[in-house]
Amino acid sequence: MSKILYFSRNPNxxxxxxxxxxxxxxxxxxxxxxxxxxxxxxxxxxxPTQLLPILVEDGHSLWEADAIACRLSMMVGSNFWRMDAETPEMIRWISWAKANFVWACDIVHFEFGTKQRYGFGPVEHDKVKEGEALFHKAARILDDHLKNREWLMDSGISYADFRMATFLPFNDVAGLPLADYPNLSRWNDGLMRLPGWADPFEGLQAPELHPVPKR
Structure with a gap:
């Protein structure tokens, strides 16, 4: 059975x-x-959006990273995507992440990263300030939740942790102050020790992203 995951090096x-x-x-x-x-x-x-990632199984395509993560978990019989009584809690964190923490990181990364990589125009500093304010608001909530927790859910790592951290591997460009939030930083360090997260492209044919000019 043919299964192909099409990708690029961009965040999703x-x-x-x-x-x-x-x-x-x-x-x-x-x-x-x-x-x-x-x-x-x-x-x-x-x-129809032509955006990645796209998972193709025997001619049938599935797009959007969250849906693909769900399918991959089902494929291997993993509870990484919770399929039990904890499903609502995991979805709560995925939903909150995309509307708050991930969104804040995306705003800042778009200005300092995406726009500069692809020549979409100068940095809009009012947008950066907006993103930074949203980041601090969300990071305080996340940092408090992660106190005395290794992962977002008490039962262990889940896809919610990966989704929450979508833009953190790109923070060398965004420059958000993770160090101001020790529990968040500790959690992120834990993710970076996981096989497949720190460098998911190891051994793959995948051109590097265009460099970002120094600020």
């Missing part, structure tokens, strides 16, 4: 690859440039 595709490698899922990992003229028709048929 990175997240999907990290899940696949952490779970040792039986999928082929293939770098893709979905907007390249030669590939555009193929990937538009797989995902």
């Amino acid at each position: 595709p990175r997240l999907a690859v990290a899940v696949a490698r952490y779970l040792q899922a039986p999928v082929s990992l293939e770098f893709a440039s979905t907007f390249a003229p030669a590939h555009e028709a193929k990937f538009k048929a797989l995902n």
Whole structure:
């Protein structure tokens, strides 16, 4: 049965690859440039947005990182994506992350990272301030929750931890003050010790992201 996970090095595709490698899922990992003229028709048929990641199983495509993480967990019979009484709690953290902590990190990373990599215009410092304010608000909540906890859920690591940390591997560019939040920093350090998370692209054919000019 053919299973291919198409990815790039950007944050959400990175997240999907990290899940696949952490779970040792039986999928082929293939770098893709979905907007390249030669590939555009193929990937538009797989995902109308043409965005990565995309998981293809025997011609059927699944897109969006969270859905792919769920499928990969099912594929290997893992409770990484909770399928029990803890499912609502895990989804609570995924939902909160995307609307708060991840969103804040995304705003700042977009200005200092994405826009500068791809020439989308100068940094909008009012947007950076907005993102930083949201980051501090969310980080305080997250830091408090992680006090005396190794992972977001008491039962152990889950996909919610990976989703929450989507942009933290890119913080060398965003420069958000993780050190101001010791429990959050400790949790992030724990993630960085996990196989598949620190460098999910190890051994893969995957061109590096364009460098970001120094500030």
